[in-house]
Amino acid sequence: MAKNNASVWTSIRFWRRSAAWVTGVAVVLLIFLTFDTMSQIRMGTDKELEQGIKRRIPAPTVINHHIDYKYDEKRGMEVPVIGKKEPFFGKEWSPKEARALLHLGKLTVQAKNCMDCHTLLGNGAYYAPDLTKAWLDPMWEKTMPAMTGKKTKEEAMAEFLMHPGQYRTHARAMPNLKITPKEAMGVVAFLKHMSSIDTNGFPRGFSKVIKEGKTGGTYAK
Amino acid sequence: MLSKTAHLSPSKQLAMNYFRVAIVLFGAQLLFGLLAGLQFLFPDFLYNVLDFSVNRMLHINALVVWMLYAMLGSVYLMLPDETGIDHPVAIGLGKLAFWVLTAAVTVVVLVYLFIQIGPGKESTIWFINEGREYLEAPRWADFGIVVVVLIFYANVFFTYMKGKKTGIMTVMVADLLALAGLYLAGMFYTDNISVDQYWWWWVIHLWVEATWEVFVGTLAAYGLIKVLNAKREIVEMWLWIEVLMLFGSGILGLGHHYFWIGTPEYWWEIGALFSALEPVPLVAMFVHVLYDWGKEQGHVQAEGKRTAIKNGPAIAWISINAFGNFLGAGIWGFFHTLPQVNIYTHGTQFTASHGHLAFFGAYATILIGMMYLGIQESYGIERMKATFKSKMAIVLITFGVVGMTVALTIAGYEQVLVERAELGAGWQAYFTAQNLPWYIQAQVWREIMGVVTFVGFVYLLWDLLTIGKKEAAAE
Amino acid sequence: MGFHMFEPCTDVACNNIFAWLNQGPLTLTIVLHTILILPMFWIYFSEKKKLGK
Numbered sequence: 001m002a003k004n005n006a007s008v009w010t011s012i013r014f015w016r017r018s019a020a021w022v023t024g025v026a027v028v029l030l031i032f033l034t035f036d037t038m039s040q041i042r043m044g045t046d047k048e049l050e051q052g053i054k055r056r057i058p059a060p061t062v063i064n065h066h067i068d069y070k071y072d073e074k075r076g077m078e079v080p081v082i083g084k085k086e087p088f089f090g091k092e093w094s095p096k097e098a099r100a101l102l103h104l105g106k107l108t109v110q111a112k113n114c115m116d117c118h119t120l121l122g123n124g125a126y127y128a129p130d131l132t133k134a135w136l137d138p139m140w141e142k143t144m145p146a147m148t149g150k151k152t153k154e155e156a157m158a159e160f161l162m163h164p165g166q167y168r169t170h171a172r173a174m175p176n177l178k179i180t181p182k183e184a185m186g187v188v189a190f191l192k193h194m195s196s197i198d199t200n201g202f203p204r205g206f207s208k209v210i211k212e213g214k215t216g217g218t219y220a221k
Numbered sequence: 222m223l224s225k226t227a228h229l230s231p232s233k234q235l236a237m238n239y240f241r242v243a244i245v246l247f248g249a250q251l252l253f254g255l256l257a258g259l260q261f262l263f264p265d266f267l268y269n270v271l272d273f274s275v276n277r278m279l280h281i282n283a284l285v286v287w288m289l290y291a292m293l294g295s296v297y298l299m300l301p302d303e304t305g306i307d308h309p310v311a312i313g314l315g316k317l318a319f320w321v322l323t324a325a326v327t328v329v330v331l332v333y334l335f336i337q338i339g340p341g342k343e344s345t346i347w348f349i350n351e352g353r354e355y356l357e358a359p360r361w362a363d364f365g366i367v368v369v370v371l372i373f374y375a376n377v378f379f380t381y382m383k384g385k386k387t388g389i390m391t392v393m394v395a396d397l398l399a400l401a402g403l404y405l406a407g408m409f410y411t412d413n414i415s416v417d418q419y420w421w422w423w424v425i426h427l428w429v430e431a432t433w434e435v436f437v438g439t440l441a442a443y444g445l446i447k448v449l450n451a452k453r454e455i456v457e458m459w460l461w462i463e464v465l466m467l468f469g470s471g472i473l474g475l476g477h478h479y480f481w482i483g484t485p486e487y488w489w490e491i492g493a494l495f496s497a498l499e500p501v502p503l504v505a506m507f508v509h510v511l512y513d514w515g516k517e518q519g520h521v522q523a524e525g526k527r528t529a530i531k532n533g534p535a536i537a538w539i540s541i542n543a544f545g546n547f548l549g550a551g552i553w554g555f556f557h558t559l560p561q562v563n564i565y566t567h568g569t570q571f572t573a574s575h576g577h578l579a580f581f582g583a584y585a586t587i588l589i590g591m592m593y594l595g596i597q598e599s600y601g602i603e604r605m606k607a608t609f610k611s612k613m614a615i616v617l618i619t620f621g622v623v624g625m626t627v628a629l630t631i632a633g634y635e636q637v638l639v640e641r642a643e644l645g646a647g648w649q650a651y652f653t654a655q656n657l658p659w660y661i662q663a664q665v666w667r668e669i670m671g672v673v674t675f676v677g678f679v680y681l682l683w684d685l686l687t688i689g690k691k692e693a694a695a696e
Numbered sequence: 697m698g699f700h701m702f703e704p705c706t707d708v709a710c711n712n713i714f715a716w717l718n719q720g721p722l723t724l725t726i727v728l729h730t731i732l733i734l735p736m737f738w739i740y741f742s743e744k745k746k747l748g749k
């Protein structure tokens with residue numbers, strides 16, 4: 001193509017070189033960004049959690065703590081707040097136990113394919129509620145423990161996950177996924193851990209209206 | 222599509238095999254989509270038997286797999302034309318790979334259907350289901366796919382090295398390497414859900430918004446030369462411009478999936494601006510197709526001939542691709558790509574509406590076009606005109622998918638405004654939106670439009686099976 | 697009005713170049729775009745020189 005009087009704009013070579021350059025640099029930039037992001041989203045250590053050092057993804061032992069999701073003036077969004085210690089399934093979990101429990105939970109979440117009905121961190125399917133902050137959902141404060149006859153949130157969740165068909169709250173029910181009691185504990189640990197992840201304020205205004213006791217919504221019951 | 226391939230070069234025969242499986246899987250995709258859509262309306266339908274998750278998994282896996290099949294088929298179809306070599310260097314191995322892949326896909330589908338889920342152990346990830354949307358295929362199948370793809374790639378690469386090296390094929394060979402390599406990013410397990418999704422998006426996004434798009438660019442370039450006799454220099458220059466813009470925006474556009482998954486705030490800026498530029502190359506691709514069509518038509522008319530088009534259905538599907546890609550990926554993608562919007566739309570029916578129009582517009586269309594090109598060659602037809610059935614397929618499928626997209630967009634708006642903006646997400650907020658009368662109406666329309674799409678598919682299948690014989694006889 | 701074009705980093709971690717650049721109006725993304733586009737001018741002129749010969 002390279003005729004003497006041809007314009008650079010119609011030169012294949014120019015476009016090929018530019019394409020190679022731009023692609024190469026974009027890849028290199030992505031790799032740099034990936035290294036930085038990876039260092040920020042690795043799971044925190046138990047020591048960091050003890051010392052109150054903020055991590056985007058805290059250590060598994062975060063399940064031994066109270067978790068809240070509060071508006072932060074400085075960041076202009078809600079952020080997870082890791083509070084005082086509270087028992088989880090009636091005890092405090094050692095770092096090793098907590099890690100094993102989270103491992104079981106994550107494996108179960110994949111093995112049962114929760115992501116093809118629910119969204120996790122907003123990704124997945126849209127047939128059922130987003131689970132990012134499910135641990136903090138107001139329904140788990142009183143309604144569900146009462147319905148399942150359990151004293152604590154975690155026990156109610158585990159019971160629901162094992163027998164969702166028995167505790168229908170809507171016409172669209174969750175099916176029985178043959179989750180064992182051990183797996184259910186793992187899944188609840190996974191959900192509690194996920195609710196402590198700093199998601200840059202997603203979901204925004206989580207359950208605010210319902211928590212404040214306003215029903216809201218044109219058709220809300 | 223059934224017979225008449227004996228005289229084709231071995232590479233093209235293999236291409237037709239890939240197309241045959243692809244079209245069957247496309248049908249399966251639609252059937253499972255209809256079942257999943259029905260469950261939105263009648264939640265107890267097949268409850269605890271074939272749950273929504275199973276239908277959806279089959280729906281989207283059949284989607285990805287039929288597209289990959291049709292992509293491999295398209296490469297085997299263009300390989301002889303672009304390299305000048307009829308016998309890819311290891312065609313025997315290539316054929317074997319096809320049968321191995323097809324057997325593996327069959328086993329995976331049977332396991333999805335009849336075993337569905339497993340206990341929370343590594344063995345489930347290895348043998349039943351990996352539980353990561355789109356990448357549900359168990360680990361053993363991942364490794365099988367890697368081996369098959371290596372064989373395929375070796376065939377393409379060494380044939381390319383041996384033959385002539387066109388610009389189209391150069392882009393194709395480089396792009397395929399990236400496409401195959403990215404699959405590896407989705408092949409490991411981690412307890413950390415944020416790290417999990419970080420790499421998951423490398424596969425999903427860098428496939429559909431970078432490597433697959435460039436793949437489609439090469440197919441369109443090849444198709445325009447085949448169907449319209451477009452001038453190679455011009456087509457190849459456009460192709461490099463498209464590569465430049467697609468990779469320049471698409472690679473860092475990945476950031477639009479890193480707004481809320483635990484990743485740092487700086488991704489807001491990167492994801493927003495780079496992905497906002499992603500529609501630009503899609504406009505360019507649209508302009509390019511129309512420009513070439515008009516130009517070549519002008520040439521032949523000057524020569525006193527009636528039409529430049531050598532394959533009616535193929536050019537129709539390629540044009541729908543050009544527009545559908547721009548509309549589904551470009552416009553519908555742009556709708557929700559800024560973090561200010563995405564914080565509300567993230568993970569709603571809005572996403573589903575975009576997913577449908579984008580996958581259809583950008584990929585289904587052009588791959589169907591490639592199938593028509595394959596048939597034309599199988600029957601040695603000089604000029605293949607669209608039949609009544611081709612036209613019915615085009616109209617019904619396109620109308621159906623656009624209808625589904627509009628319905629889901631409306632459902633998405635309702636969900637975004639009520640569940641997210643008004644009530645702030647959560648379990649009750651979610652169902653408040655799901656039970657809104659207008660939301661339910663939209664879901665009904667999605668299902669109706671799904672049926673329209675399916676009827677169109679029946680016409681498509683029927684046409685693919687008969688058009689070759691009919692048009693060959695007409696000539 | 698609590699609004700500034702320059703916002704000090706409030707992210708969880710600020711000790712990295714990307715978070716630091718992220719504090720001005722679109723500065724981070726403009727920098728990255730510039731790194732990508734600017735050298736294309738050089739490619740342009742080098743091709744022009746070659747074509748002129």
Ligand code: HEM
Binds near residue numbers: 499550559567584
């Ligand atoms: C042919 C190209 C494309 C295809 C096939 C495609 C497909 C998809 C699919 C299937 C999803 C949902 C993923 C999931 O299941 O979680 C998605 C998400 C998304 N896409 Fe695309 N897309 C394409 C191009 C684009 C473009 C060009 C843009 C932006 C301009 C874009 C913006 C987005 C965004 C922001 C999301 C995230 C939605 C959310 O937050 O829920 N896409 N895309």
Ligand code: HEM
Binds near residue numbers: 125670
């Ligand atoms: C018979 C017509 C179809 C019906 C009834 C249908 C139905 C569905 C349903 C119910 C879902 C699940 C959405 C959710 O999680 O809420 C889905 C997902 C999906 N479908 Fe379809 N579908 C059809 C055709 C297609 C076609 C033709 C394509 C593309 C070529 C497609 C691509 C997708 C994709 C990419 C997803 C995942 C979307 C996401 O995660 O955002 N579907 N479909």
Ligand SMILES: [Fe+2]
Binds near residue numbers: 426475477478
């Ligand atoms: Fe994307």
